[in-house]
Amino acid sequence: MSRVRIAPAGTFAFRSDKVAADKSISHRSAMFATLAEGTSVIRNFLRGEDTMNTLRIVEALGAEVADDGEVITIASRGIKEPDDILDCGNSGTGMRLFCGLLASAEGHFVLSGDEYLRRRPMKRVTAPLRSIGAQLDGRNNGDLAPLSVRGGSLKAFDYKSPVASAQVKSAMILAALRADGPCYFEEPELSRDHTERMLSGMGASIKTENLRTEVQPLGGLLQPLDIRVPADPSSAFFFAVAAAITPGSSAVIEGVTLNPTRIEAFKALERMGADIRYEVTDERYEPIGNIEVRYRPLKAVVVEENIAWLIDELPALAVAMATAEGTSEVKNAEELRVKESDRISTVMTNLKKCGIVCEEFNDGYRITGGALQAAAVDSFGDHRIAMSFIVAGLRCGMEVTDTDCIRTSFPNFFELIGTIGEVQHED
Ligand SMILES: O=C(O)C1=C[C@@H](OP(=O)(O)O)[C@@H](O)[C@H](O)C1
Numbered sequence: 001m002s003r004v005r006i007a008p009a010g011t012f013a014f015r016s017d018k019v020a021a022d023k024s025i026s027h028r029s030a031m032f033a034t035l036a037e038g039t040s041v042i043r044n045f046l047r048g049e050d051t052m053n054t055l056r057i058v059e060a061l062g063a064e065v066a067d068d069g070e071v072i073t074i075a076s077r078g079i080k081e082p083d084d085i086l087d088c089g090n091s092g093t094g095m096r097l098f099c100g101l102l103a104s105a106e107g108h109f110v111l112s113g114d115e116y117l118r119r120r121p122m123k124r125v126t127a128p129l130r131s132i133g134a135q136l137d138g139r140n141n142g143d144l145a146p147l148s149v150r151g152g153s154l155k156a157f158d159y160k161s162p163v164a165s166a167q168v169k170s171a172m173i174l175a176a177l178r179a180d181g182p183c184y185f186e187e188p189e190l191s192r193d194h195t196e197r198m199l200s201g202m203g204a205s206i207k208t209e210n211l212r213t214e215v216q217p218l219g220g221l222l223q224p225l226d227i228r229v230p231a232d233p234s235s236a237f238f239f240a241v242a243a244a245i246t247p248g249s250s251a252v253i254e255g256v257t258l259n260p261t262r263i264e265a266f267k268a269l270e271r272m273g274a275d276i277r278y279e280v281t282d283e284r285y286e287p288i289g290n291i292e293v294r295y296r297p298l299k300a301v302v303v304e305e306n307i308a309w310l311i312d313e314l315p316a317l318a319v320a321m322a323t324a325e326g327t328s329e330v331k332n333a334e335e336l337r338v339k340e341s342d343r344i345s346t347v348m349t350n351l352k353k354c355g356i357v358c359e360e361f362n363d364g365y366r367i368t369g370g371a372l373q374a375a376a377v378d379s380f381g382d383h384r385i386a387m388s389f390i391v392a393g394l395r396c397g398m399e400v401t402d403t404d405c406i407r408t409s410f411p412n413f414f415e416l417i418g419t420i421g422e423v424q425h426e427d
Pocket residue numbers: 023024025092093164165166167168170192308311312335
């Protein structure tokens with residue numbers, strides 16, 4: 001099993017425009033291209049395992065995909081029935097969004113994935129899709145993959161989602177595009193809004209007011225996408241935390257999406273005392289620019305609002321909390337339990353191994369900052385846990401086991417982290 005050792009790092013000044021491309025936007029680029037008339041052009045597509053699986057699925061569904069290593073072009077040919085199962089790998093985003101996209105397509109589709117994905121709840125999309133006439137099923141009465149989808153005609157809907165999830169919202173918006181009338185989707189808190197921005201940019205009629213999104217069904221096809229995928233703030237955040245916990249250090253991440261629904265973790269780190277600046281340099285579907293983070297001593301913080309805007313960054317933020325002065329708290333984050341691992345439990349297990357006092361709640365945790373100690377920890381097959389504890393290792397040294405999962409979202413992570421600290425691979 002893949003294992004790495006990280007040595008404590010000295011002061012550093014990190015600057016890069018090579019942080020992994022945004023995973024959410026990459027998935028959506030490939031999928032939405034199938035809804036366009038003509039050829040979509042995608043630059044800086046994330047070459048992580050999750051998004052490459054999505055690209056292969058789009059190809060298996062009949063799209064013509066060309067990839068010269070720099071630019072990916074996707075010409076849609078409508079959706080055809082594939083002759084094999086569609087493998088989403090480790091990706092919840094892939095599986096849930098494809099449910100929405102395929103719910104109205106002609107044919108039979110089977111979506112599956114790895115052992116982690118096959119344990120994650122799918123009823124949050126299969127139940128509302130079934131309620132509008134889609135035929136979806138899976139183990140445990142449609143909750144667990146493999147999922148089977150037989151596309152058909154869909155009824156217009158007004159759905160109130162119990163969970164603030166962009167995956168549920170996106171699946172329902174994709175279904176709405178082919179429904180038999182205007183559709184409404186409401187969520188308890190705004191989740192990331194890439195789907196709304198990108199589909200509107202392609203010509204769809206999607207409006208959001210007060211957490212309520214109205215979608216008009218499409219008469220025909222959309223305009224093709226022309227996009228350069230910005231860097232992923234969730235990946236950038238590992239370098240933000242690295243700088244924030246290493247005295248005298250700084251990190252500048254260039255070309256990252258500054259979409260407000262994605263940068264809340266940086267705001268939390270700012271509230272902890274880190275010096276953070278944002279510079280908008282571009283706008284394409286959403287604001288894009290640079291984030292600069294400079295070390296200042298950190299103090300404790302309570303995180304309980306806009307949880308969907310920083311859910312993926314909470315494991316890395318927990319590492320910052322473990323070095324801060326005082327006791328930090330995270331609340332209303334029960335969604336952490338249904339990610340690639342139960343991230344409440346895996347973060348607590350690993351921080352305790354590092355000598356940190358912490359306490360687990362159903363919906364979050366309390367962490368008392370202290371002296372992080374070197375330890376041998378497991379990733380539990382979860383890329384965000386692996387990268388968070390490698391970053392912790394920059395402070396105190398660390399051994400992290402099962403690190404291959406990092407390839408799902410950040411294939412060049414080791415190359416970049418290696419410019420800050422010494423990482424030894426022991427395969
Ligand atoms: O829509 C997306 O691209 C994502 C939405 C979030 O999941 P939920 O929709 O389950 O909150 C997030 O955790 C995931 O990494 C990506």
